[in-house]
Amino acid sequence: MNQSQLIKSLKPKYKEFKVSLFLLKKNRLTKMALYGVVLLVLIAIIVPILLPSAQHIDQDANPQQKLLQPSLRHPFGTDELGRDVFKRVLLGTRISLQTALIAVGMALLIGVPLGAVAGYFGGFLDEIIMRFTDIFLGFPPLLLAIAIASFLGPNLRNAMLAIAISWWPWYTRIVRGQAVSLKERQFIKASKAIGSPPRKIIFKHIIPNCVAPVIVQASMDIGGVILTIAALSFLGLGAQAPAPEWGLMVSTSRNYFLNAWWYSVFPGLAIFFTVLVFNLLGDGLREILDPKTRKN
Amino acid sequence: MKNYIIKRILLGILVLLGVIAITFFLTRVIPSNPAAQWVGPRATQEQINKATIELGLDKPLYVQFGKYLKDLFQGNLGNSLRTKQPVVKELKTYIPPTLELVFFSTILAIIIGIPLGLNSARKKDQPLDHFCRFFSVGAVSLPTFWVALFLQLIFFRWLSLLPLGGQLDTRIKLLYEVPHYTGLLLFDSLIDGNFTIFFDALKHMLLPAITISLYPIGLVARMTRSALLEIIGEDYIKAARSYGLKEKLVMWKYALKNSLGTTITVLALSVGYTLVNTFLVEAIFSWPGIGSYIATAVMSLDYPAIMGVTLFSACAYIVLNLIADIIVALDPRVRV
Amino acid sequence: MSERPYLHIKDLKINFVSYEGEKTVLNIDEIKINKGEAYGIIGESGTGKTVLALSILQLLEMPPGKIVSGQILLEGDDLLKKTQRQMQKEIRGKKISMIFQDPMSTLNPVFTVGEQMIKVIEENQKLDRKQAYKKAVEMINTVKLADAERVMNKYPHELSGGQRQRVIIALALSCGAEFIIADEPTRNLDVTIQAGILKLIKNLQRNLNVTVLFIANNPGLISATCDNAGVLYKGEIIEKGTTREILRNPQHPYTFTLLNAIPKNKDTKIDLSKVIPPNDGEEIKEGCIYYNRCLKKQESCKKQQKLLNVKDTHYVKCSLFREGVNNEQ
Numbered sequence: 001m002n003q004s005q006l007i008k009s010l011k012p013k014y015k016e017f018k019v020s021l022f023l024l025k026k027n028r029l030t031k032m033a034l035y036g037v038v039l040l041v042l043i044a045i046i047v048p049i050l051l052p053s054a055q056h057i058d059q060d061a062n063p064q065q066k067l068l069q070p071s072l073r074h075p076f077g078t079d080e081l082g083r084d085v086f087k088r089v090l091l092g093t094r095i096s097l098q099t100a101l102i103a104v105g106m107a108l109l110i111g112v113p114l115g116a117v118a119g120y121f122g123g124f125l126d127e128i129i130m131r132f133t134d135i136f137l138g139f140p141p142l143l144l145a146i147a148i149a150s151f152l153g154p155n156l157r158n159a160m161l162a163i164a165i166s167w168w169p170w171y172t173r174i175v176r177g178q179a180v181s182l183k184e185r186q187f188i189k190a191s192k193a194i195g196s197p198p199r200k201i202i203f204k205h206i207i208p209n210c211v212a213p214v215i216v217q218a219s220m221d222i223g224g225v226i227l228t229i230a231a232l233s234f235l236g237l238g239a240q241a242p243a244p245e246w247g248l249m250v251s252t253s254r255n256y257f258l259n260a261w262w263y264s265v266f267p268g269l270a271i272f273f274t275v276l277v278f279n280l281l282g283d284g285l286r287e288i289l290d291p292k293t294r295k296n
Numbered sequence: 297m298k299n300y301i302i303k304r305i306l307l308g309i310l311v312l313l314g315v316i317a318i319t320f321f322l323t324r325v326i327p328s329n330p331a332a333q334w335v336g337p338r339a340t341q342e343q344i345n346k347a348t349i350e351l352g353l354d355k356p357l358y359v360q361f362g363k364y365l366k367d368l369f370q371g372n373l374g375n376s377l378r379t380k381q382p383v384v385k386e387l388k389t390y391i392p393p394t395l396e397l398v399f400f401s402t403i404l405a406i407i408i409g410i411p412l413g414l415n416s417a418r419k420k421d422q423p424l425d426h427f428c429r430f431f432s433v434g435a436v437s438l439p440t441f442w443v444a445l446f447l448q449l450i451f452f453r454w455l456s457l458l459p460l461g462g463q464l465d466t467r468i469k470l471l472y473e474v475p476h477y478t479g480l481l482l483f484d485s486l487i488d489g490n491f492t493i494f495f496d497a498l499k500h501m502l503l504p505a506i507t508i509s510l511y512p513i514g515l516v517a518r519m520t521r522s523a524l525l526e527i528i529g530e531d532y533i534k535a536a537r538s539y540g541l542k543e544k545l546v547m548w549k550y551a552l553k554n555s556l557g558t559t560i561t562v563l564a565l566s567v568g569y570t571l572v573n574t575f576l577v578e579a580i581f582s583w584p585g586i587g588s589y590i591a592t593a594v595m596s597l598d599y600p601a602i603m604g605v606t607l608f609s610a611c612a613y614i615v616l617n618l619i620a621d622i623i624v625a626l627d628p629r630v631r632v
Numbered sequence: 633m634s635e636r637p638y639l640h641i642k643d644l645k646i647n648f649v650s651y652e653g654e655k656t657v658l659n660i661d662e663i664k665i666n667k668g669e670a671y672g673i674i675g676e677s678g679t680g681k682t683v684l685a686l687s688i689l690q691l692l693e694m695p696p697g698k699i700v701s702g703q704i705l706l707e708g709d710d711l712l713k714k715t716q717r718q719m720q721k722e723i724r725g726k727k728i729s730m731i732f733q734d735p736m737s738t739l740n741p742v743f744t745v746g747e748q749m750i751k752v753i754e755e756n757q758k759l760d761r762k763q764a765y766k767k768a769v770e771m772i773n774t775v776k777l778a779d780a781e782r783v784m785n786k787y788p789h790e791l792s793g794g795q796r797q798r799v800i801i802a803l804a805l806s807c808g809a810e811f812i813i814a815d816e817p818t819r820n821l822d823v824t825i826q827a828g829i830l831k832l833i834k835n836l837q838r839n840l841n842v843t844v845l846f847i848a849n850n851p852g853l854i855s856a857t858c859d860n861a862g863v864l865y866k867g868e869i870i871e872k873g874t875t876r877e878i879l880r881n882p883q884h885p886y887t888f889t890l891l892n893a894i895p896k897n898k899d900t901k902i903d904l905s906k907v908i909p910p911n912d913g914e915e916i917k918e919g920c921i922y923y924n925r926c927l928k929k930q931e932s933c934k935k936q937q938k939l940l941n942v943k944d945t946h947y948v949k950c951s952l953f954r955e956g957v958n959n960e961q
Contacts, residue, residue, distance in 0.1 A: 029430075134307065135314030139606075140568030140613040144318075146575065147606045150594050151322045151333075227439060231576055234441045235594050250442050254580070257445055258453050265449075268442030276437040283433055531737040534691050535800075538732075539752045539807050540725020543716070553742045 030284025036277035044094040067260045077262035088244035100225040106164035111171030119179025133169035149237040159238040178210040220282030223275040246271045308618040315610045336377040374600035383604035392479025394585030401509035409513040413520025435514025440573045444507045444580040461582035504581040508573045512566035519562040523555035557624045564620035568613045637664035644702030658867040670844040672858035680867040681847045685815045725756045725807040733816040735796035739788035746784030756807045771802040794825040811843045866921045873946030883948035
């Protein structure tokens with residue numbers, strides 16, 4: 001019908017997209033970070049297909065070759081069971097990216113609808129939801145995840161859940177802010193006027209229009225989430241042996257690192273590189289999309 | 297102003313209660329058999345039954361929560377499963393070393409982070425700024441626990457400059473009587489005037505403090521930079537320069553004082569990060585603080601101990617944020 | 633004219649760099665200001681008046697600003713060649729100081745008025761704190777603010793707009809500079825307060841023999857304070873001369889309409905047809921910058937315009953003048 005066309009035509013248009021692209025091209029560091037992210041995603045997808053055998057500890061372990069120095073054969077050396085550290089670091093990419101993505105996804109699933117509901121309805125409901133987010137944000141970062149993960153039982157699935165539970169309030173805050181301002185926009189009012197139910201307005205109009213800022217925030221958070229997963233695994237609350245998880249590898253390496261530096265240095269560098277690349281990308285994205293810095 | 301502060305305090309109390317409620321849910325509601333979990337895997341059926349009554353698990357939830365609150369206010373956090381000691385008593389010995397570490401690295405964050413952010417803002421888009429931005433993003437991207445190991449490799453294994461861990465050298469512990477007034481070793485040794493202990497303690501603190509200060513340094517530098525960039529564009533900075541005031545005075549007094557609100561807020565946040573980062577780092581440096589305590593507790597699934605540290609850290613964090621917000625609100629000259 | 637002017641701006645061209653490319657914001661052929669005189673710059677907002685003021689002190693943000701060419705000579709010394717450090721040590725506050733236009737944002741919100749004044753006096757007059765305090769009180773009295781000691785202890789947000797503007801003037805004066813740039817010092821003030829402040833500046837100029845560059849958007853203010861003046865439009869000086877000549881006998885169509893926008897007495901009504909129409913004509917790349925808004929435009933206006941001498945010190949940048957198309961008044 002014409003009505004829906006009218007509503008569509010009133011929606012905010014993203015003509016600023018072009019400017020963003022221009023800024024991205026100009027910002028060299030952000031562009032390199034983007035390439036880094038693409039590289040990591042490729043590694044995460046391809047390496048586990050190329051190295052199926054390395055995923056099984058018994059096939060890859062070689063006690064005769066334990067704790068060997070880096071060499072051409074083993075660029076990152078070998079670990080205490082004689083496994084190739086390089087292969088395991090590459091394999092770890094998928095675990096880190098996948099868990100981070102799922103954890104952020106779950107946090108979004110909780111946080112976004114809550115924020116939209118709070119912002120759209122306002123009043124008492126808003127007050128209750130926002131005080132709830134205040135309480136969850138009352139924990140210092142990481143602490144809640146540690147507590148939840150230890151009570152749920154130490155494994156990677158619970159670690160993801162723990163991260164999602166401690167992370168959702170951030171998204172609720174952002175989406176609520178957006179929803180409050182969207183609510184006053186013409187296309188939402190028009191939609192209300194033709195009698196769309198709130199459920200439809202929230203899911204068809206409000207949430208889709210919050211996508212841009214939420215994606216920026218999520219991309220900035222991925223780095224932090226990867227770091228948190230590694231930290232939980234390091235404490236023994238995340239991935240369990242023999243998974244080639246970076247944090248876990250650093251944790252195991254503690255018993256050997258004084259005489260086998262490569263064992264702890266390389267997995268740690270992998271964490272650092274991955275988190276850095278995501279943080280740089282997130283930082284750059286924020287700068288590009290922030291109207292304040294945009295003007296200059 | 298007054299209204300804001302009262303509202304802020306009420307919110308702080310609400311958050312505090314909320315945090316306690318969450319910990320209650322974690323310990324009593326989520327586990328399928330809380331009593332069994334509370335007394336540990338090796339407990340007999342008899343012990344579990346006893347715990348059930350002690351924790352009031354046979355009663356309705358709201359009664360349990362009431363009892364939980366009452367226990368909390370009486371300072372009863374249960375007994376550690378590992379050591380069988382009351383958690384509160386153990387916390388008392390573990391908190392001061394951690395505070396010392398957090399304090400020391402917060403100081404580092406202030407004296408390194410603020411100048412870094414300030415100079416970066418002053419030289420925007422110049423090499424120093426690029427370096428500072430890269431450094432601050434890098435600092436928040438580093439896995440702390442790995443940095444700890446890496447620094448040990450460099451300064452202990454390769455350069456033999458600094459000790460591997462602990463708070464004091466064993467020889468010194470044997471030779472001297474280690475003072476114990478506040479539990480803050482650096483402070484206590486100064487009270488005694490024992491500089492041998494003081495410098496040895498300082499040497500031991502260096503690596504862990506540097507390790508956990510990296511994150512706050514990056515955070516403070518970044519926030520100071522962005523706050524100052526906004527302030528530098530203001531008319532009053534241009535005016536101050538037009539009066540011929542020295543650049544040092546303009547930046548370090550005129551501009552920096554205006555960014556104080558941001559700095560205080562960020563510091564509260566960064567103390568939170570530092571506190572939790574000690575959980576990852578203290579064990580590596582055998583530092584006898586709550587970080588080591590909770591790391592061991594996590595390994596042995598010592599739930600009362602985990603809860604004790606969680607509650608303490610969350611409360612400290614909430615109070616800190618509350619204080620920061622009130623300071624910012626109280627001073628009419630400081631604006632966020 | 634054989635004497636060297638106190639401030640001499642020559643061929644100054646300043647661009648702003650943005651995503652759309654470079655845009656010229658200031659393109660001044662020449663401004664000469666003699667020692668001890670008050671020189672006025674008239675122009676509507678956005679014509680580059682503040683850019684001019686800031687670039688004299690090298691306080692223009694660069695980027696986006698960019699100096700393409702030109703010189704700003706202060707007693708023969710090119711200010712644009714000086715480093716920021718030299719500017720701070722030798723020029724700013726020592727020789728030149730500036731009265732900013734916005735009383736709300738020019739004072740530092742986290743220091744008391746007294747603190748800010750004492751800092752400025754300590755820096756520029758090499759006095760100790762006690763003497764500086766005395767001097768500050770004296771300066772506040774000079775700008776006719778009652779209860780100086782009390783004002784000293786106040787934070788800017790505790791003062792009214794007029795009080796703040798006086799404090800800003802006191803600050804600029806307390807540097808003890810011999811040249812003061814006043815950038816629309818009365819822009820945000822009530823008319824009654826405006827008059828007081830104008831009088832103040834004028835008196836200071838006469839009594840202390842300071843040179844003043846007075847920037848305003850209202851020709852009336854200029855006529856009250858200045859000896860010589862220039863009209864700035866889109867970054868170019870399109871007419872200059874003595875204030876009398878410009879106000880009595882404007883030659884540029886823009887100056888003419890600008891003056892017409894002010895009622896002369898209570899009986900005359902503003903003739904709206906003679907007031908500048910909004911930008912509606914075609915833009916031209918070369919030629920007169922006023923072309924698209926000019927009511928008298930002709931073919932010859934599309935050529936490069938030069939400053940033409942009208943009489944004595946009176947110059948105009950309009951080719952219509954030579955062609956004898958007189959501006960009827």
